[in-house]
Amino acid sequence: MSFNFNDDNLEKIELLKSKYPKVQALSLPLLWMAQYQDGFISLEAIQEIAKICETPMMEIYKVSTFYSMFNLQKLGKYHIQLCKTLSCKLCNKDDVLKSIQNELNIQVGESTSDGLFTLSQVECLGSCGTSPVMQLNETYYENLTPISIVEILKALK
Amino acid sequence: MSLVTVNIDDKSYEAKENSLLIDLLILHDIKVPYFCYHESLGADGNCRMCMVEIEGKKRPQIACDTFVSDGMSIQTASEKISSVRKRILELELINHPVDCPICDQAGECKLQDYYMDFGLYDSNIDMKEKVHNKKHIALGSSVILDRERCVLCTRCVRFTSNITKSGELGVINRGDKACISTVPGMKLDNPYAMNVVDLCPVGALTSKEFRFAQRVWFLKSTPSICHGCSTGCNIFIDHNQEKYKEDKIYRIRPRKNREVNGDFICDYGRLSYKNLQENRQQELLNKSNVISYEDALLELNSKISGSKNIVILVDANLYNEDIAAISNFSQKIGAKLVCPTECYFDDSFGDDWLKSDYKCANLQAIKNYKIDSLFSSDQQIDLLINFNHPSFSKFSSKQSVEFSTHKGSSAELVLAIPAYSEYSGTTINDANIEQYSQKAITTDVATISEYLSDLSKVAL
Structure with missing residues (x-):
């Protein structure tokens, strides 16, 4: 297995290189690029990024583990990111979580066997006025209830 | 300034x-x-x-x-x-497992030392509440990581990124999940990797070779010089004689010397102690029969006096004192003294830091005594006397005598001599610095100087 950036991204990389004084500065943008390209960051992608950034593979790997928004495992088609911070917690996100777990039969951090859903909990999504909130891929779903979440998930199946 | x-x-x-x-x-x-x-x-x-x-x-x-x-x-x-x-x-110490009784670092652990000075003797933490982590992870190069004991000082990380520039180690994740790791599927793999064991101030990184072998407070540390190559790194030989057992070397540690090796040694030198205690020649042999010291000297004397064309081979690992004694001895008996240095040369071993291309400790002394490093002879050698030189078997002679540290000699007369850890002397490294090695291990075997001075008494 090997990883290569696609032509669009290679073009972008050349553009980025001219923006920064050192190639090492590209590590974060390149990790994002790899994640958008594959849906997750594979070790092969890290190896490729290390080569472009002219740095040991460990440097890129430790950056990718430091930030929780980088996914090192392959995710389901829909990535459910349920907020677990104070406002959502006070507005019953625990019940919403239970409802998701019952519906999909998975725990936090797991994916469904059909590869459709991955469930994770995240810190504040910055939408406390409409809590509880979840981010499904790039979309926010607000004012969730244990019933409404089941409807949303059923519609996606 | x-x-x-x-x-x-x-x-x-x-x-x-x-x-x-x-x-x-x-x-x-x-x-x-x-x-x-x-x-x-x-x-x-x-x-x-x-x-x-x-x-x-x-x-x-x-x-x-x-x-x-x-x-x-x-x-x-x-x-x-x-x-x-x-x-x-x-x-x-909040998540430290407090497993000092089974930890190899106990006795030389900074956590223990500082705890004696500044410890909070009554812990606020319930043992059950501690966050557990992975123990005994093999990082590669005989280094074992225990994440529970780690204090994340990042000395090992900085060693691989700043000194060896190989960058195998890093801190991954963050918060209380932060830990030392290699990239998955990759190993800690460089010729200086085991220095991280010395650098680690706690018991997080331990050496596979030393794990559970000995408690550090039983070890005696003898300052010595590594004989692995001609850099002459300063080392401590850590040894202990257990009751009813032989004195044994358990590990070699770097000894700080800013002029030579800094704080580090290579893994080859660090593990060279194994060769010092395996397959050692202990007896004096004449045609495979064990003989006494006196008989051996008489035999040697008769061999010398009965031969005309004598060649002496001298090892470039011997101490200056030995080389001086051998040089005198060769003049006295009119022998040709040689030390072919080709066999020590290995350019795949050397690098631009501590490892040198010549795998012998005292090459400089061979040069100082102007001993021939090339040897070819058309004449038949009557008697070949070898002082532990590795390429002895390449020479043919009518009769042969070998002073040897290790077994496997093909000579007629084999005389056991001690290895460098078993007597004291000086060596000169490739930067022309003369350094003294102390005697670490006691042995009954006579040294080369003793053989030669006793031989002169027999000859009289």
């Missing part, structure tokens, strides 16, 4: 301006605890243990990130500092 006066604990000290305060404290043996600072790796400032009070500063400051300036006034042992250190140590 100008000198400045610094006041530490009401005593004044002189220091170079803009040098690190922690260096001054260490130089004058003023007690300062630290995990992450290391002379060869520099300051990192992550462990926060080296807090001192500086007059005019609101809060305690870390000594490893403070530059000295003129008139600075510092308190290192005030009540405030003790309480600060106690609290920091409490946090370092």
Whole structure:
């Protein structure tokens, strides 16, 4: 297995290189690029990024583990990111979580066997006025209830 | 650079301006605890243990990130500092498994030492609440990682990234999940990797070769010089004689010498102690029969007096004293003295740091005594006397005598001699520095100088 950036991204990389004084500065943008390209960051992608950034593979790997928004495992088609911070917690996100777990039969951090859903909990999504909130891929779903979440998930199946 | 006066604990000290305060404290043996600072790796400032009070500063400051300036006034042992250190140590130890009874580092562990000084003797943590982590992870190159004991000082990480530049180790994740790791599927793999075991201030990185072999407080450390190559790294030979057993070397550690090896040695040198105690020649043999010391000398004497064309081979690992004695001896009996150095040369071994291309400790002495490094003879050799030179078997002769440290000699007369760890002497490294090795292990076997002086008595 090997990883290569696609032509669009290679073009972008050349553009980025001219923006920064050192190639090492590209590590974060390149990790994002790899994640958008594959849906997750594979070790092969890290190896490729290390080569472009002219740095040991460990440097890129430790950056990718430091930030929780980088996914090192392959995710389901829909990535459910349920907020677990104070406002959502006070507005019953625990019940919403239970409802998701019952519906999909998975725990936090797991994916469904059909590869459709991955469930994770995240810190504040910055939408406390409409809590509880979840981010499904790039979309926010607000004012969730244990019933409404089941409807949303059923519609996606 | 100008000198400045610094006041530490009401005593004044002189220091170079803009040098690190922690260096001054260490130089004058003023007690300062630290995990992450290391002379060869520099300051990192992550462990926060080296807090001192500086007059005019609101809060305690870390000594490893403070530059000295003129008139600075510092308190290192005030009540405030003790309480600060106690609290920091409490946090370092919060998830520590306290498994000292089975930890190899016990006895030379910074956590233990500082705990005796600043420990919070009644723990606030219930053992059941501790966060557990993976133990005994094989990182590669005989290094084992125990994540529970790690204090994340990142000395090992900085060693691989700044010194060996191989960058295998790093801190992954963050918060209380942060831990030392390699990239999945990759190993810690460089010729200096085992130095991280010495660098680790706690028991997180231990050597597979030394694990559970010996408690460190039983070991005697003898200062010596590594005989792995002609760099002549300074080492400690750590050995112990257990009851009813032979004195045994358990490990070799680097000994600090700024002129030669700094704080480090290579893994080849570190593991070379195994060869010092395996397959050793202990007896004196004449045609495979064990003979006494006196008989051996008589036999040797008769061989010498009955031969005309004598060639002496001398090993470039022997001490200066031996080479001098052999040189005298060869003149006395009119023998040709040679030391072919080709067999020591290995350019795949050497690098641009500590490892040298010549795998022998005393090449310089061979040059100083002007001993031939090339040898070819058309004449038939009557008697070949070999002093532990490795390419003995390449020469053919009518008769042969070998002084040997290891078994497997094909000579008619084999005389056992001690290895470098078993007697003392000096060697000269490739930078022309003469260095002294002490005797670590006691042995009954006679040294080369003893053989030669006793032989001269027999010959009389």
